[in-house]
Amino acid sequence: MTSHPDQYDVLIVGMGPVGKMAGLLLARAGHSVLIAERKTTSYPLPRAVAHDAEIARLLQHAGLRVDGIPDAVEPYDDLYVWVNADEEVLHQVDWRGIDPSGWNNTYFYNQPALEAHLDADLLAQPTVTVRRGVTATVRAQDGDGVDVAIAPAASTGVEDGTIEDGTDSHVEIIRASFVLGADGANSETRADLGIQWNDLGYFFDWLVIDVVPREGFPAMHLAKQICDPARPTTVVPGGPGRRRWEFMRLEGETVEELTRPERIWELLAPFGVWPENADLERGVVYTFNSGWAEQWRDHRVFLLGDAAHQMPPFAGQGLAAGFRDALNLSWKLDLVLRGAAGEAVLDTFVAERQRHVADFIDFSMSLGRIICITDPDAAAARDQDMIAARQAGREPEPPPAPRLGGGLHRGPQGGVLSRQGRITTDEHPDPVRFDDVFGAAALILRAGTPAPPADLIDDLASFGVRTVVEGSDFVDADGTYAKWFEDLGARAVLVRPDFYVYGTAIDEASAIELIAQFTSDLAAPTVVGARAEAVS
Incomplete structure (x- = not known):
């Protein structure tokens, strides 16, 4: 040794x-x-x-x-459509446009x-x-x-x-x-x-197929969930120059028979995909599990x-x-x-992340309970309920809003995902994303809010947090921050390096208190580990 x-x-x-x-x-x-x-x-x-x-x-x-x-990566700016076996629309998710994080949805x-x-x-x-x-x-x-x-x-x-x-x-x-x-x-x-x-105890086997289109490949773009009890199927883009299919393994089917190339091409044929117009990159059965x-x-x-x-x-x-x-x-x-x-x-890592992950596990399992129905009567009842809800203007439950469990944040607005807007500065006269200039970690002050004392700004800087003022340090190109401050009912928001809000303040005094809370939550006199020097 x-x-x-x-x-x-x-x-x-x-x-x-x-x-x-x-x-x-x-x-x-x-x-x-x-x-x-x-x-x-x-x-x-x-x-x-x-x-x-x-x-x-x-x-x-x-x-x-x-x-x-x-x-490697391409944006998707369209609908995610759920249909039944008869191609009736059960649900549509609008994935178009720019998310509050500043990128495509x-x-x-x-x-x-x-x-x-x-x-x-x-x-x-x-x-x-x-x-x-x-x-x-x-x-x-x-x-x-x-x-x-x-x-x-x-x-x-x-x-x-x-x-x-x-x-x-x-x-x-x-x-x-x-x-x-x-x-x-x-x-x-x-x-x-x-x-x-x-x-x-929630698991299903799905055959995942990736293909690379060639000349003659049928035109298709949409992300689509086919809720067909005869074979629940997912069809989505697979990244630049690729397309993906996922087919649920049915009772009685073996993994060996499902992954035979001949069987894979049989499953793809109804979509107009054949060996003549596509290359098979892989066809593998995965077991989708849930747990922690x-x-x-x-x-x-x-x-x-x-x-x-x-x-x-x-x-x-x-x-x-x-x-x-x-x-x-x-x-x-x-x-x-x-x-x-x-x-x-x-x-705080465990407490914050466990809550967030648990919400998405529950949500993904709830989607699976809708998608993975193979009983025709149960599928017909599902279709009827979803079509009626759609006609009545009722929407299914949305994905859980990103929110941390208890940890390093304060107040009712702490622990939620912050926004990233486009800004201009003297050095950047054309709009750029906020993080590209100031980084994610920032105390952002609304225009007209006095900056905190210099010593508190220095305290924040020691934790890698910049202090920036709307209208002074940057111009809010699209009104993102003005609307955000209005929605929060705040004049200051402290954003952590992972884009989540530590807390908000309604005036100069509460901004000073917010900084004091943040530095108190983090500050420590001891150095841990092999590397003690400060990192810029």
């Missing part, structure tokens, strides 16, 4: 998209990151396929703008292409080290860090950190201030820590992404939830690692 001479700020187990995003965010903040991954290469086929405006804003924050990677993407861009940005960071083909096992924790055993993965003749002859001479002990388990649904980190999984880990934190080890929670794909929020985990945790770890905040702030 050997010990590594270096101590990392953060060791991330798993180099899927969530691990990559967490690593990129922490490295961009200046922290040393080691990513340990069992597989020697990234998964080459698409899995997740859609994200919303909040994730587009997160990618913007991470330096990976969706409008700059047209090979919906994007479709090709996951391998998106991850390739993530890889390039991640590996360009000088503080990132990647170890592939290895396992990472938490051996011990104390008040200053975590000891992690790194060993060749089982495919190279090593399993669980011990080589086959019973010795552990190939095991290397790495020291990290914190460990993030982002190693997926079958998380070994979760298993190593003995954390139990709460399975909601009963603990997301064990002292200095955190679970995030599929290691912590899973949901059906019907709301398009699975990978998005993991990305939100990465952002919520990374900005807090940044403050703790550089001594600007106490470790108590890390307690």
Whole structure:
């Protein structure tokens, strides 16, 4: 057994998209990151396929703008249509236009292409080290860090950190201030820590097919849910230059017969898709599960992404939830690692994210209960109810509004997603997005509201929060902030680095109190981890 001479700020187990995003965010903040991954290469086929405006804003924050990677991501500016077997419209979701986060409501993407861009940005960071083909096992924790055993993965003749002859001479002990388990649904980190999984018992098998159109491919654009009891089906864009179908596996069908190429082409034929006009990229059966880990934190080890929670794909929020985990945790770890905040702030990660994830698990399962009906009588009753509701102008329940559970926010407007509008400044006479100029973390003051005293502005700056005044530091190009202040009934709003509102203030005095609350919630006299110097 050997010990590594270096101590990392953060060791991330798993180099899927969530691990990559967490690593990129922490490295961009200046922290040393080691990513340990069992597989020697990234998964080459698409899995997740859609994200919303909040994730587009997160990618913007991470330096990976969706409008700059047209090979990987494309906006969707149309309706999401639900129909029954007779093509009668049951429901329509309007995904057109710009979301309050400042980006299109919906994007479709090709996951391998998106991850390739993530890889390039991640590996360009000088503080990132990647170890592939290895396992990472938490051996011990104390008040200053975590000891992690790194060993060749089982495919190279090593399993669980011990080589086959019973010795552990190939095991290397790495020291990290914190460990993030982002190693997926079958998380070994979760298993190593003995954390139990709460399975909601809701699962269905779906055949997921991705095709690359060729000449003669039928014209189609809409995202469509076909609620046909004979075979519930989803048809959506698959990212630039691709199209996706998802077919529910019916009772009595085996995975083997459903994934035969001949059977796949049979299922695609009614849509006018044949081997002559499309290339089959993949056809794989996935089991859509729902559940969560009963603990997301064990002292200095955190679970995030599929290691912590899973949901059906019907709301398009699975990978998005993991990305939100990465952002919520990374900005807090940044403050703790550089001594600007106490470790108590890390307690808020679980409380805030669990509420948010639970809402989307419930919502995605509720959609599944509508979509996955195979009984003809039950489907007919569903169709009748949805058509009647549509004719009466009644809308189904919308997705849950993004809101954090209890944690680092104050007041009834705290914990909600902030808005991002377009602004102009002296340096930017043409409209640009707010975050591109000032970053997400900001105390935004309405025009005419006095700025707080300089010492309080400095206090906020120590936590990476800018103080900006509408009409003075920026011009509200589209009236986004004026309307937002009016809706909030506020003259000041304090936005955290993850785009969520800490709190609001109605006047100068309450703005000063808001700053005092924020700094009090975060401030700590001690430095944690291997890196103590301030990060600009």
